[in-house]
Each structure stands twice: as structure tokens, then as C-alpha cells.
Amino acid sequence: MPVTPRIDLASVTRLTELADYIVPFTIRVICDLAVADQLTDGPLPVGELAARVGADPGALTRGLRALAGRGIFTETEPEVFGLTPLAEPLRSDHPFSVRECFPLMPPDIYSWARLTHSIRTGETAFGHVHDGARYYDHFADHPYECVRFERSAESVNPFVLRTVLPVLDLGDAATLVDVGSGHGTFTAGLLARHRGLRAILVDLPHVVAEAPAVLARAGVADRCETRGGSFFDPLPEGADVYLLKTIIHDWPDAQAAAILRAVRAAVRPDSRVVIVESVSRYGNHDDTGKVMDVKALALFGGHTRTEDEFRALLADAGFRLARITPTSSMSVLEAVPADSPTDDAPAAAASAGRAS
Known part of the structure; x- marks a missing residue:
């Protein structure tokens, strides 16, 4: 006989909160309007706030009240709203701003x-x-x-950099190729940390066209060049390090292997490949990679891979997985050409081990 379900109203409430899309959509609209940017000097009456962001005062009040009930913004007095700790990262000038994370597309x-x-x-x-x-x-x-x-995609890079930099030693590297670089914010952070490093950003022409402005703002434009092209095509040859950050999970195995083979054709025997990705694990722990796996299913056609799957994928492309270092955001996988000596796992390995 079926087991009678137990009555747990807290679970019902929690499930309702998790399944609701009203709050997530409202957050996205508030981000689009840059509402948090207008409250940096303190709370404002909703009429003035609406005039600044181009919104209807009554509608904006309803949206902000819904968010204030969840701790995002606060209604300090009737129809006057201010920031809360949960609303602060919605500011454009926040060091770990997530305002651009939530576009309504x-x-x-x-x-x-x-x-x-x-x-x-x-x-x-x-x-x-x-x-x-x-x-x-x-x-x-x-x-x-x-x-x-x-x-x-780039808006999460400051947080990922904060978690990855302590375990990724590039001190012995002079040249880096960022494969699928986007606008280059991640590599800009690497260049700021490693003053002797030079980089080449590779992405589709309409994407990498945005990179020079990003590099200039970071003060590293003189040590970085951009090249428009696909990562399925021949890549710049002979760099010390080839970086693939959140690239492989977007693609099915055949295309992912093709990307890695393009890297393999470009590397030197002593080059190394750094892959920054979530690594799938069994169990019930909360893991951003598990959530992103569903996004990959719905939008891209790729998937989050296990360590064994990464190892097999790299082997198929002619690489050997040297080490994986988990961080609080993603894992850093380091690979070397399969025919390199077994004791040449990069000096970064020991350093990363100490840092972790």
C-alpha cells in the first residue's frame, strides 16, 4: 500500500518559494532598470526613484514590496525604499556585482x-x-x-577569480592563450595578478571586439592581443598555457573533443592546459554545477562532466589530466600532452596543493 505522506507545512512553503518565478523575474527587471544604483546614497521616495529609472511609480512600488518581503530592498517608510545587504550586489559598482547576471532575454x-x-x-x-x-x-x-x-557570463568572473587565483600558479608562464575568451575579464584579472604574463584572447569576431575596452579599463591592454576566430579552427601556437574557462560544458562530447584537439595541435610538449569548470559528483550536496547542467541541457546541448569523463575526453584529444583542484566556485583542471614525461606535472601542482 502507498505510504501516507506526512504533513510538513514548512516543506510545502519552501517548495512554493523554490518553484515560484515571480521573484526571479522581478529581480531581473529591477536589474534592467538599475534601481539599486539610484539608492547608493540612501532610501528614496518611490516617485523620485521611478522618475530616475523610467518606471511607473505604482508598478515599481509593487515590485519592490515583493522583493522587500524576501529581504531584497527595504521599505523604510511608506513608499520609500532603500538597499539591504541582499540588494547591495545589484549595484553596478559593487566589487562582486551581479546586476548583469540576470538579463531578461x-x-x-x-x-x-x-x-x-x-x-x-x-x-x-x-x-x-x-x-x-x-x-x-x-x-x-x-x-x-x-x-x-x-x-x-562575464559578470561572475570577479568571484570566480577570487576563488581560482589562490590555486592557479602562473608564475612560471610567460604566454597564455584564452580559448573562448569572451570579453576578456577573466584573463584581465590573471594579467593584473601576474605582471610578467602576456595573453592572446581568441573568440568569435563579434564577441572579442568588446575586449579592448575591458582590457584598457583593467590597465592590461599593452600585454594582451585579440584574435577573432572559432576555437574549432587553428589556434595561436606555442604558448605556455592554454586556458578554457567554462567552455567545455557547453558542448556535446564530439564537439568538446574537437575543441581540445585544436588546442592539442597548438601546444608545445611542455605546454599545459587549464580548464575551469564544474566537476559533477554523486550525492545530495548543493552544487552550482548541478544547476548549470540543466542550463546546458536546455540551451547549449552540453553537460557537466565527472572526473572520469574529463579524463576520457582529454585522453581522446591527446592530453593527460595532471590534477584537479576544487574551489568554492569551480574546479581547476590542469592537463599536459599525453606524451610528456610523467613527472612534468606543472610546478603549479605543488603550489596549488599548498594553497588549497
């Missing part, structure tokens, strides 16, 4: 509305609703949405 929203298709078939919902188009091919033809996507 119709192509994505339409895809999530068809997630059932992905769960039933294993195919991307994005391709299902966009006539078979691949995610990145679609955005190549929609420059405004492409810029918003890239800014969203």
Missing part, C-alpha cells in the same frame, strides 16, 4: 518554457523553439542579445 525565456521537451528527449529546448538553431549561432545574428549574454 526572450530567446532564453521561450526555451525555458519548453524545458519539458529537453527532459523528455535529451535535446535542447533552445533548438526546439528556434528552428534547430544552436545557441551561439543564434546570438551571432542578434548582436544586442549577444552583448547581454556575454556581459551576463
